[in-house]
Amino acid sequence: MSKNWNHNRALEHINKKLKDVESVTIKDYVRDMSLVSIPTNVAYRVDGVHLYADIQNLSDMLNITAVEGTDCHKRTLRFLDQHYRAVKRILDRVDGRRVDFHSQRLHALFTKPYNSETDAEKKRVQRAVATAQLIVDVLAETGDDDQQIPAAKVRIGIDSGLALAVNNGRNGYREPLFLGDPANHAAKLASNNTTRGIYLTNAARAAVDLKEVDAPEKSPLSKDEVKVCQDAAKLDVTAENIVEEWREDLKENPIGNFQFSRQTPPLCDMDIMALTPANSKRQDMVSLYADIDGFTAYVADNIEDNAQDVVRTLHVLRAEMERVVTSDFEGRRVRFIGDCIQALTCEGTAQNTDEEKSVSESTRLAGALRSSFNLSIDRLKEFGYESGKLGLAIGFDLGPVSVTRLGRHADRIRCAIGRKVIESENRQCACKGDETAIGQAAYDAGSEAVKKLFGTRKKVANLDYVEATEALADDGDESAKNARVAAYAGSPAIIKSDERVVEPYMTGGLEEVGLR
Amino acid sequence: MKLPVQLVDGRTIPYVLELRDLDSIVSVREEISEHLPPFCPERHINSDGTFCLNYSPVHSLTIEDEATARAWMETVYKFLKLQERAKGLRKWPNDKAWAHGNAARHQMRVQAAVKVLGKNLANAQSSRLLTVRRRYSKGRAILELLQNGECLYRVWEATKKVANHSRKCICGISGRRRPKALRKCLDHAAQAVELVLALYEWDLEEKRYWDIMQNKICCGTCDNCPLA
Numbered sequence: 130m131s132k133n134w135n136h137n138r139a140l141e142h143i144n145k146k147l148k149d150v151e152s153v154t155i156k157d158y159v160r161d162m163s164l165v166s167i168p169t170n171v172a173y174r175v176d177g178v179h180l181y182a183d184i185q186n187l188s189d190m191l192n193i194t195a196v197e198g199t200d201c202h203k204r205t206l207r208f209l210d211q212h213y214r215a216v217k218r219i220l221d222r223v224d225g226r227r228v229d230f231h232s233q234r235l236h237a238l239f240t241k242p243y244n245s246e247t248d249a250e251k252k253r254v255q256r257a258v259a260t261a262q263l264i265v266d267v268l269a270e271t272g273d274d275d276q277q278i279p280a281a282k283v284r285i286g287i288d289s290g291l292a293l294a295v296n297n298g299r300n301g302y303r304e305p306l307f308l309g310d311p312a313n314h315a316a317k318l319a320s321n322n323t324t325r326g327i328y329l330t331n332a333a334r335a336a337v338d339l340k341e342v343d344a345p346e347k348s349p350l351s352k353d354e355v356k357v358c359q360d361a362a363k364l365d366v367t368a369e370n371i372v373e374e375w376r377e378d379l380k381e382n383p384i385g386n387f388q389f390s391r392q393t394p395p396l397c398d399m400d401i402m403a404l405t406p407a408n409s410k411r412q413d414m415v416s417l418y419a420d421i422d423g424f425t426a427y428v429a430d431n432i433e434d435n436a437q438d439v440v441r442t443l444h445v446l447r448a449e450m451e452r453v454v455t456s457d458f459e460g461r462r463v464r465f466i467g468d469c470i471q472a473l474t475c476e477g478t479a480q481n482t483d484e485e486k487s488v489s490e491s492t493r494l495a496g497a498l499r500s501s502f503n504l505s506i507d508r509l510k511e512f513g514y515e516s517g518k519l520g521l522a523i524g525f526d527l528g529p530v531s532v533t534r535l536g537r538h539a540d541r542i543r544c545a546i547g548r549k550v551i552e553s554e555n556r557q558c559a560c561k562g563d564e565t566a567i568g569q570a571a572y573d574a575g576s577e578a579v580k581k582l583f584g585t586r587k588k589v590a591n592l593d594y595v596e597a598t599e600a601l602a603d604d605g606d607e608s609a610k611n612a613r614v615a616a617y618a619g620s621p622a623i624i625k626s627d628e629r630v631v632e633p634y635m636t637g638g639l640e641e642v643g644l645r
Numbered sequence: 646m647k648l649p650v651q652l653v654d655g656r657t658i659p660y661v662l663e664l665r666d667l668d669s670i671v672s673v674r675e676e677i678s679e680h681l682p683p684f685c686p687e688r689h690i691n692s693d694g695t696f697c698l699n700y701s702p703v704h705s706l707t708i709e710d711e712a713t714a715r716a717w718m719e720t721v722y723k724f725l726k727l728q729e730r731a732k733g734l735r736k737w738p739n740d741k742a743w744a745h746g747n748a749a750r751h752q753m754r755v756q757a758a759v760k761v762l763g764k765n766l767a768n769a770q771s772s773r774l775l776t777v778r779r780r781y782s783k784g785r786a787i788l789e790l791l792q793n794g795e796c797l798y799r800v801w802e803a804t805k806k807v808a809n810h811s812r813k814c815i816c817g818i819s820g821r822r823r824p825k826a827l828r829k830c831l832d833h834a835a836q837a838v839e840l841v842l843a844l845y846e847w848d849l850e851e852k853r854y855w856d857i858m859q860n861k862i863c864c865g866t867c868d869n870c871p872l873a
Contacts, residue, residue: 133654134654135654135655136652136654136655136656137655137656138655500654581772584772585793590734591733591734591735593733594653594654595652595653595654595729595730595733596730596733596734596738598653598654599653599726599730599738600730600738600739603739612653613653616653616654616655617651617653620651622719622722623651623722625719626718626719626720626722626723626726627723627726629716629719629720629723630741631698631699631720631723631724631727631741632699632700632703632704632741632742632743633689633696633697633698633699633724633727633742633743634689634697634698634699634700634742634743634749635686635689635691635697635743635745635746636691636697636746
């Protein structure tokens with residue numbers, strides 16, 4: 130049976146979520162406050178340094194074999210696992226906080242020393258830079274020649290400033306999420322270019338008395354500048370220590386052999402928290418990214434005076450997006466990455482993925498996400514909450530995806546990898562706030578109706594649920610036709626009218642041009 | 646007439662319509678412009694608010710009996726569902742619509758020509774991928790048929806002849822390993838000329854239509870509307 134999105138069902142859920150955040154409290158983050166399990170209607174203003182480290186050769190690992198089989202996935206997962214462990218060990222030793230590890234991207238935070246100390250910001254940036262160099266040095270050593278695992282090539286971005294910490298979590302995922310310029314600017318610096326090195330925003334440069342530069346993304350710190358920070362930070366750990374401890378740890382807690390099995394669709398039944406290397410999932414599926422466009426600017430505009438509405442907007446939008454993915458379309462949310470949801474869907478059986486149906490249903494899921502997004506924004510406005518000028522950019526693609534959890538026991542991080550996971554994110558990044566894009570593989574596997582809908586640009590604007598379902602159904606897509614017939618069950622006259630081809634005309638000008 | 650239109654997402658749009666019968670041709674519009682703009686050429690709503698449901702030389706919607714009444718009703722229902730899609734998309738949702746004003750006559754000619762010239766051209770035309778460019782060659786006006794920017798063939802405007810008759814035919818339906826030359830392939834040379842001229846005149850008529858409409862007020866519901 131095809132999945133469906135219903136306006137009233139969405140409205141009811143959005144209203145419920147609005148009620149959760151009727152009253153929102155914003156607190157300043159101070160010494161010894163916990164950032165774990167922040168209540169839904171509370172946010173902390175956190176003055177800290179954000180560090181993003183991008184492992185640049187993840188794609189090389191995924192493309193190491195011509196065919197995207199289990200070998201390249203196993204090697205990539207092992208590569209990530211080794212590096213996750215090494216980075217976790219570093220952060221534990223330098224009093225940094227790992228916020229998330231999303232495939233090739235690490236986000237860490239430095240809140241210490243607190244602002245009660247003199248030159249606190251300067252010291253935090255120095256600590257972050259010293260840690261960044263430690264990460265670079267350690268990851269250069271943590272390859273494994275025996276297992277054909279190369280050392281990681283890393284680019285690091287650092288920014289400092291005020292961010293808003295909110296609950297990132299849904300269902301047992303209680304890590305904080307940081308909203309605002311510093312997290313975003315650091316992420317952009319890390320992923321901006323191909324050149325390796327440590328890059329600071331001008332705000333972070335000013336904190337450590339470095340000159341402002343015109344293009345921070347093209348101005349890596351020099352060895353001397355890093356050395357100054359290292360000397361000041363006095364980290365009581367060296368790359369050699371970490372690598373040694375890491376090798377010991379690997380001996381005591383070896384990375385398990387990766388073993389894959391299929392997850393019987395629907396993917397909402399996949400218990401990610403139960404996954405381990407020996408119990409990983411792998412099959413052809415659709416990877417989808419939906420990112421709230423304009424959110425960084427919106428947070429920047431409102432973080433000082435109207436942070437409550439930022440919390441409300443984010444809570445409502447993310448809860449509703451999750452409901453659409455999980456409940457309406459029986460997919461699986463992998464994680465929220467800031468204002469972006471990463472999701473997986475699959476149609477078929479325990480043995481096979483029905484590729485055409487998976488693409489059709491994902492197209493309609495993308496439409497449903499946009500419908501829910503639009504409805505949420507309408508409701509927020511009706512309640513008088515400031516929601517800025519936000520949009521939703523969606524990208525998806527189809528291909529082999531492995532899902533597992535990496536890292537040490539009791540500290541595992543969920544991970545979904547595959548060439549098309551990266552491609553789906555790239556497709557999403559190429560979209561404006563009203564666009565939905567499809568990857569080449571999904572396009573090729575899609576029905577003729579899907580191909581027609583996305584056209585040669587493989588991108589379509591304003592695709593909501595009604596449009597996705599009606600356009601696909603009108604052009605003969607079986608999944609959409611089933612969904613439409615189900616929506617009008619008990620109304621045969623409407624079903625009959627849907628079969629009619631309407632070719633309207635426009636006579637309005639005829640009188641004026643004298644043709645009548 | 647009250648007509649609640651149910652959408653596929655469960656919403657219902659409560660339309661109240663005004664119907665007028667003139668010799669079995671029933672015109673219809675919203676009683677009060679509430680859900681639709683009062684006038685929008687892109688959404689096929691005439692300046693008096695009536696819906697332009699069909700192009701009568703091709704498809705009649707005259708009501709003569711129960712079956713034709715049913716067909717009319719189903720058309721109106723589907724038309725109103727398409728309107729909701731147009732509202733969301735900010736453009737007409739599909740390519741199944743006739744060109745404006747007198748341009749529809751040339752669209753009809755185009756459709757007849759591509760039907761003869763094979764499936765590939767017919768598909769390209771229905772997806773609106775065919776365009777005509779007018780330029781000068783050796784001091785004479787020449788019309789080029791383009792698909793995605795690539796020239797398929799050229800027609801001399803004055804003589805109404807394909808510029809290179811001995812080129813292979815564009816139909817791809819001769820069934821031979823080597824396609825026939827255009828001039829030897831049935832009446833395809835004449836149809837190729839007809840296609841280019843009809844597309845060119847369609848374009849001119851569309852421009853003429855919008856020139857005449859330029860003083861009308863745009864409803865603002867469609868992007869890329871020439872009135873905007």
